[in-house]
Amino acid sequence: MTIYTKKEFAVACGIETKRLSVYISRKKVIILSDDKIDGEDPRNKFFLEKNKTKSLAGPEVAVIKKDIDSQKEDYASLDLKKTAAQVEKLEQEVRLLRLKEEKLKGVVVPSELIKPVFLQHNQSIITEVHNNSREFTRVFSKKHSLNVNDVAEMSGELIKWFNSAINKATILSVKSIDNIVNDYSEKRGVGERE
Numbered sequence: 001m002t003i004y005t006k007k008e009f010a011v012a013c014g015i016e017t018k019r020l021s022v023y024i025s026r027k028k029v030i031i032l033s034d035d036k037i038d039g040e041d042p043r044n045k046f047f048l049e050k051n052k053t054k055s056l057a058g059p060e061v062a063v064i065k066k067d068i069d070s071q072k073e074d075y076a077s078l079d080l081k082k083t084a085a086q087v088e089k090l091e092q093e094v095r096l097l098r099l100k101e102e103k104l105k106g107v108v109v110p111s112e113l114i115k116p117v118f119l120q121h122n123q124s125i126i127t128e129v130h131n132n133s134r135e136f137t138r139v140f141s142k143k144h145s146l147n148v149n150d151v152a153e154m155s156g157e158l159i160k161w162f163n164s165a166i167n168k169a170t171i172l173s174v175k176s177i178d179n180i181v182n183d184y185s186e187k188r189g190v191g192e193r194e
Helices: 006-013 017-025 042-055 060-105 111-144 148-189
Strands: none
Touching (some): 111 148
16 A cells, blocks of 8 residues: 655656645545545546656557546446446335335235235134024024934035135135225326336
């Protein structure tokens, strides 16, 4: 690691110390916290090489200038990539913050939380229907003096009907939730750019 004082760096570049201060203020040359200059820093190294070539003469200058120009392109493309990555990261953070805000306001509820509620609701209905159908068949069989086999057959048929009805209702509820989620997603996407 080569460390220069401002005066040493200015001499190495073939410029006056006053001009070096201007380049430092423009961030063409980067200084350390102790007012020294790191010669291995890419920007400082580039600046040093660029200014050395101004004092050189002959065909070597063209080769060095070509290297410097390619380094400029490398720095520029790196800066563009870095800026693009920062912009993308900020856009992601904004999307996440909006989603978080909508969740806190209750505008957005994860659909995965709703489906189990419906299933649990349906299961409690099934349990109550089964209990009440047993009671109904008991009262009906007593009133009409049915035998045990007739009561069992009637209970089985009632349970099949109720189970079929509950299954159909569950499927329709899940489809309705999916449709709501899809409609919401489409409306949210209108006018937005990715």
